[in-house]
Amino acid sequence: MTTLLVAATGGHLAQLYQLRPRLVVPGSPVVWVTFDSPQSRSMLEQEVVEFVPYTPPRGYWSVVTNTFRAIRILRRYRVRRVISTGSGIALAFLPIARAMGRDAHYIESAARSDGPSTTGRMLQRFPGIKLSAQYSSWAKPPWNLNVSVFDDFQAVQRAEPRGDVRSVVVTLGTIEGYGFRSLLERLVEIIPEGVEVLWQTGVTDVSGLALTARPSMPQHELQAAIATSDAVVAHAGIGSALGSLNAGRRPVLVPRRSSRGEHVDDHQLQIAKELDGRDLSISREVDELMWADIEEAARWHVSRSSVTQ
Numbered sequence: 001m002t003t004l005l006v007a008a009t010g011g012h013l014a015q016l017y018q019l020r021p022r023l024v025v026p027g028s029p030v031v032w033v034t035f036d037s038p039q040s041r042s043m044l045e046q047e048v049v050e051f052v053p054y055t056p057p058r059g060y061w062s063v064v065t066n067t068f069r070a071i072r073i074l075r076r077y078r079v080r081r082v083i084s085t086g087s088g089i090a091l092a093f094l095p096i097a098r099a100m101g102r103d104a105h106y107i108e109s110a111a112r113s114d115g116p117s118t119t120g121r122m123l124q125r126f127p128g129i130k131l132s133a134q135y136s137s138w139a140k141p142p143w144n145l146n147v148s149v150f151d152d153f154q155a156v157q158r159a160e161p162r163g164d165v166r167s168v169v170v171t172l173g174t175i176e177g178y179g180f181r182s183l184l185e186r187l188v189e190i191i192p193e194g195v196e197v198l199w200q201t202g203v204t205d206v207s208g209l210a211l212t213a214r215p216s217m218p219q220h221e222l223q224a225a226i227a228t229s230d231a232v233v234a235h236a237g238i239g240s241a242l243g244s245l246n247a248g249r250r251p252v253l254v255p256r257r258s259s260r261g262e263h264v265d266d267h268q269l270q271i272a273k274e275l276d277g278r279d280l281s282i283s284r285e286v287d288e289l290m291w292a293d294i295e296e297a298a299r300w301h302v303s304r305s306s307v308t309q
Helices: 009-025 036-043 060-076 091-098 118-123 181-190 219-228 238-248 267-277 291-297
Strands: 002-007 032-034 049-050 079-084 103-107 132-134 143-145 153-158 167-171 196-200 231-235 253-255 299-304
Touching: 002 009, 002 049, 002 091, 009 036, 009 079, 009 103, 009 238, 032 060, 032 091, 036 219, 049 291, 060 079, 060 091, 079 091, 091 103, 091 118, 103 118, 167 219, 167 238, 219 238, 231 238, 231 291, 238 267, 238 299, 253 267, 253 291
Parallel strands: 002 032, 002 079, 032 049, 079 103, 103 132, 132 143, 167 196, 167 231, 231 253
Antiparallel strands: 153 299
């Protein structure tokens, strides 16, 4: 039985990749559907992948056009089950999968700690789609609680703290159409001279800033840089958070704000609050961020259970 794993790039793909061992029997056939990016090409290098056009936030016309691709992919691979962590790409695949008699399962993003996203609320209207939350606080019918990407991690303070912070990775993810210049400006202001910084900046405009930007990076390269760094500062996106945690780092997470045009809404505040409450990150707003926060994050190590490895 072929399982189709469907996710947008960024945090949605990172979550589904991590949850795969809990969702699919090892050795059974899997086909991935996602967008074409350095992250997806690196992460899924050894997998069967169908790339589809990017679906932006609230990009409903893209959902319609990808629905026709969904029909072809479902038939081509004789898919019996479709699992998605969203976002909008799930609307193109899960309803049509149910209409064609396939099993369909939607797992709401761990970014949503207080209720389902717009995508989740829309999928509630389609009978037969299995719905999963990642938080017990709102896992009420029709939503069930059976997976959470954060349950695998634990942060512990280092017995012998690192010395001075010499290297920092700054990662803003790869979301299209939304920059996060306010965070870069703050970091340029507070990071001392002599600290080595890798700046992964996405689409953010960096003109006039004293930094060398890398808009995107292969997943393995970014992970290796995080694992060898002293500290990580990231936008509070699921992908960046998971990347930091999987590399053993307790990140400083700074949420994008819709009022500054940095995202479509303020859901990153939920991610930052949840991980801060679990002691898995340090959460700060842009104007609150201090160098001392980055130094504090470097004093911790994050371990991961073997459940999903």
